[in-house]
Amino acid sequence: MKKIIRVWDLPIRLFHWLLVFCIAGSFITINMGDEFVQWHAYCGYSILVLLIFRIVWGFIGSRHARFASFFPNKEAILNYLNGTSPRVLGHNPLGALSVFALLFVLCVQVITGLFVDDEVSFQGPLAKYVSDSVGSFLSEIHEGNQVVILTLITIHIAAIWYYKKFKGENLIKPMISGDKEIDPSEEANYLPNDLGQASKDGVLQRGLALLLLSLIAVAVGYLISK
Template sequence: MKKLIRVWDLPIRLFHWLLVACIVGSLICVNIGGNAIQWHAYFGYSILTLLIFRIIWGFIGSTYARFSSFLPNREAITNYLQGKSPRFLGHNPIGALSVFALLLVLSVQAVTGLFVDDEIAFQGPLSKYLSESSVSFLSEIHESNQVVIYTLIAIHIAAIWYYKKFKGEDLIRPMISGDKEIDPSEEAKYLPSDLGRPSKDGGLQRGLALLLLSLIAVVVGYLITVS
């Protein structure tokens, strides 16, 4: 019988899929253009709220949600690429690089979007506080950064396919159920310390996450509406 270990808590799973939905919605709206640009902005504000939550949760969340559990370094990356590393319950070193890269470029996109002014259909809520040249510069970053986002998303999807096809590791199912299935014959490939520390995912944990996300949403909404 396979051993089930809770890796991803409910807040992380909801963050992940809500972020996916918001990114897809944002990309659809920006390509439609016209009045849909306002919905593009709403999705952007939602992405900003989710990113702030994820950054904070990376310090106070459950075991494998914390940045400290998957902060990559050169030695870890080298050992992983050379096949010298144990298996990882959470993010492996390469996956960790992908996570940090996505958080960075999405944060850049969400923040610069607050200052965008296309002089046609949309003006960011904070653009009026900067000079015309600064707004133009940030608008260019917002537009060109899309290419980086598309590239990282493509790499992310390709990595999921690669692990499923060639390593027999389903990365999507644990992000839905929260649990990773460990075959008893495979346990020796993991660190014993990892197998003995499942993520906390109880009512208190979820309540804290809900309260945190709600507070962030209120603050972001307030700052946008009063600007």
């Protein structure tokens, strides 16, 4: 009988899928003409809220959501590439690099987007605080960074396919259910303390996440409405 362990709490799962939805929406709306630019901005503001939440949750969230539990280092990465590192319930070292890279480039994207001014259909809420030359520079970063984001997303999707095809590991299912199923024959491949520490995902945990997300949304709403 397989051992079922809660890895991803509900806040992390909702963050993940809402982020997917908002990123897709931002790319779609920016290519639909000037009349959809404001919807592109709404997607960007939503991504900003989600990113701030994820960063904070990375310090106060459940075990496998915390950055400290999967922060990659050189030794861990080399051991993983050599096949000598134990299996993990959460992000492996390469997966961790992917997570931090995506969070970084998305932060760059939403922050620069706040300063964008195309002088036609949209002005970011912070564009008035910088000079035209600075605004133009940040706008160029905002536009060029799209390629980096799409590249990292492609690598992310390819990694999911690779693990499913060649390692028989479904990475999507746990991000939907929150649980990872461990076959008894595979338990020896994990660290004992890893298997013994499931992520907390109770009412208090979810309530705290909802309160945090609400406060961040209000703060961002205030920022963009000034």
